[in-house]
Amino acid sequence: MSRMFMFDEAQQLIDNFELSHPPGFAMYMALLSSARNHRNFILSEKVLDRMKKLFPKNKQGLIAGSVLLCNTYSSVGEDEQAKEARLKQLHQIGKNKIVGITWTAPKGEVVRFKTHDNSHPQSKEIYVEIAQGMAKESYLITKKNKNLERTMSRSSTSKGLIAGSVLLCNTYSSVGEDEQAKEVRLKQLHQIGKNKIVGITWTAPKGEVVRFKAHDNSHPQSKEIYVEVARMSVELKENGHQYDSRWITREINDDENIESILCSHSEKLAIALNFIQQPIQNVIQVTKNLRICGDCQLIAKLRQRPIIIRDANRFHHFDTSGQCSCQEHF
Incomplete structure (x- = not known):
């Protein structure tokens, strides 16, 4: 369930399970692993803290959980937090961790390796093969x-x-x-040639069609729209979202950064206008003449508002669980 980005549902399932059963370490590890896969370090921190309270004697398991948290920090570029968490957890849990060993038997005779191993007679050839x-x-x-x-x-x-x-x-x-x-x-x-098509997004929160392009300031409520976009950005980052430069299709100017560009995409502005003009739980519908970026997926879950976007390729239905009908084929 958590691997499908349904974190709230997964946590609820664990809570219900624990009403009549003792806590299961494997369930928490599955949730922690999924949080790592989705680069959600906020959830990873919460899950590991709960594991430490519920399973204080499972030192090896907590070390494995600590490794997953460090991997999550590293995946979003938080190398200092990864280093700090690693040192903190090793100090609290202890340094007597199990050494990783791999066994294989290519010619019927079992051979074992540990990390950076040079004990095998063919070590030189092994590392050459890896490099190749x-x-x-x-x-x-x-x-x-x-x-x-x-x-x-x-x-x-x-x-x-x-x-x-x-x-x-x-x-x-x-x-x-x-x-x-x-x-x-x-x-x-x-x-x-530079005569490329300008990306335009249309929406009609109150029945009147409104259109936006990137960094648009033409709407009478532009000031409120950008305030709402900033509010959405804060909510996204608080829930572990990391802005991805892959969705940027042009050069970044000196006075810009990844977040400022993605937050000014025309579809973001259209969604923000819907939140302002239609605060009730209606479905948000927008249309864009080019491909959308995959940066809007989590908004539907955080705000509990279904969002339907028609772009140049397909319909995208973002439901309140954070899933998209396109299965992330943006």
């Missing part, structure tokens, strides 16, 4: 991206090429290749 595998994986990623570049170069549709260029840049950014993402963006815009 890593190089091959990096090559395959680059090759896939180059294939995408060649496919785009053969296309005759400028609109499709712009969309493809955005996806290619997102692919590079997702593996940390920010310089390649920048180079491709500049190259494709030069080849295709």
